Amino acid sequence: MRYFPQHLVAGRLFHAPRALTSAFLLLLWAFAAAAQGQTGTPDADLVNRGAYVFRAGGCYECHTDTKNKGAALAGGRALPTPFGTFYAPNITPDPETGIGRWTEAQFAAAVRQGLAPDGMPYYPAFPYTSFTQIRDGDLHALWVYLRAQPAVRQANKPHDLGFPFNLRMLTWGWRLLYFHPARFTPDASQSAQWNRGAYLANALGHCGECHTPRDPLGGLETDMRYAGSNDGAEGKPVPNITPHQKNGIGTWSAQDIADFLGSGMTPEGDFAGGLMGDVIDDSTKYLTDDDRMAIAVYLKSLPPIDFRPHGKQKQ
Ligand code: HEC
Ligand code: HEC
Numbered sequence: 001m002r003y004f005p006q007h008l009v010a011g012r013l014f015h016a017p018r019a020l021t022s023a024f025l026l027l028l029w030a031f032a033a034a035a036q037g038q039t040g041t042p043d044a045d046l047v048n049r050g051a052y053v054f055r056a057g058g059c060y061e062c063h064t065d066t067k068n069k070g071a072a073l074a075g076g077r078a079l080p081t082p083f084g085t086f087y088a089p090n091i092t093p094d095p096e097t098g099i100g101r102w103t104e105a106q107f108a109a110a111v112r113q114g115l116a117p118d119g120m121p122y123y124p125a126f127p128y129t130s131f132t133q134i135r136d137g138d139l140h141a142l143w144v145y146l147r148a149q150p151a152v153r154q155a156n157k158p159h160d161l162g163f164p165f166n167l168r169m170l171t172w173g174w175r176l177l178y179f180h181p182a183r184f185t186p187d188a189s190q191s192a193q194w195n196r197g198a199y200l201a202n203a204l205g206h207c208g209e210c211h212t213p214r215d216p217l218g219g220l221e222t223d224m225r226y227a228g229s230n231d232g233a234e235g236k237p238v239p240n241i242t243p244h245q246k247n248g249i250g251t252w253s254a255q256d257i258a259d260f261l262g263s264g265m266t267p268e269g270d271f272a273g274g275l276m277g278d279v280i281d282d283s284t285k286y287l288t289d290d291d292r293m294a295i296a297v298y299l300k301s302l303p304p305i306d307f308r309p310h311g312k313q314k315q
Helices: 006-011 018-037 046-057 059-063 104-111 136-147 168-180 193-202 256-265 274-282 289-300
Strands: 078-081 084-087
Touching: 046 059, 046 136, 046 193, 059 274, 104 136, 193 289, 256 274, 256 289
Parallel strands: none
Antiparallel strands: 078 084
């Protein structure tokens, strides 16, 4: 009962039994809290938390067509893949072309289940295979943050996919094979820092979606997690980021990794380009030092895998 001074509850003014009085005050407090929730002005802490989740999740990156100076979150960014080109949709609160008419439950189903409001499945170019792990509180904050963004009217561009990938129905089969809905579960045998890193890398940062090889059907080869990929998004190789000494980043310290995620500079003094440059500019550079270090600690703990995505030379 730390919300109410003891003297009010136990004071001389109140003759009713203490339990009853407390119950009454609690009820009053609940009403006040509920009324506050209905005012429509989202609480600033929640919006800030949502903004952070939004950055950690890299939502901006895919949903903003920065190359063509598109409005934030209005979609239209081309995402080339071996199956064709996807165009990320408008996720601003515009009621006609964005997600302005959606409920929070529909948003949660999209992000964590990969299901559209009409019940159709999304293509995994939208990384809900990772986002399925997002925690309830983070997802709620993300929703509140997105609702507070300016609405932009911009119609979605249809994806440009070859047959048979243009048949959205086929995604049902893909999901049976590769989609495992599950919330993030901390590993009790690991530190809080490691668990935070695992959550940021696997659930929000979806690092494995690019840094893991895919089989011919586009499913992640889970026993090769973080070992890099010969044909990542945009058809270029993606480096191995397991701590393998020769073919991974085993020679990088945790601090090197954390610094890289903040500035884009490798220990050799090179700068990340292409898609990783976008990840750093739109996402990891906004994280706290502690969070970047948590990701680094997690990556250092992965089993080293001896695999060298071709195209990337390492000594
Ligand atoms: C790697 C690129 C990528 C990232 C990162 C990404 N999205 Fe998407 N998103 C997509 C694509 C592509 C689609 C369309 C999928 C389809 O048509 O099947 C999509 C669809 C959506 C939809 C459904 C919109 C509609 O009109 O049906 C929502 C909502 C959404 N994303 C929210 C988010 C949020 C929130 C984040 C960050 C946590 C995020 N996305 C991060 C690529 C991405
Ligand atoms: C959209 C695809 C994509 C995502 C998502 C992604 N990366 Fe990368 N990453 C790349 C590419 C491509 C490179 C190579 C960049 C280059 O050669 O300049 C790279 C490079 C790296 C490197 C440097 C490796 C080296 O040997 O130089 C590290 C470390 C890294 N990424 C960590 C991460 C972490 C941690 C995350 C998640 C927070 C992440 N990446 C998410 C595509 C991605």
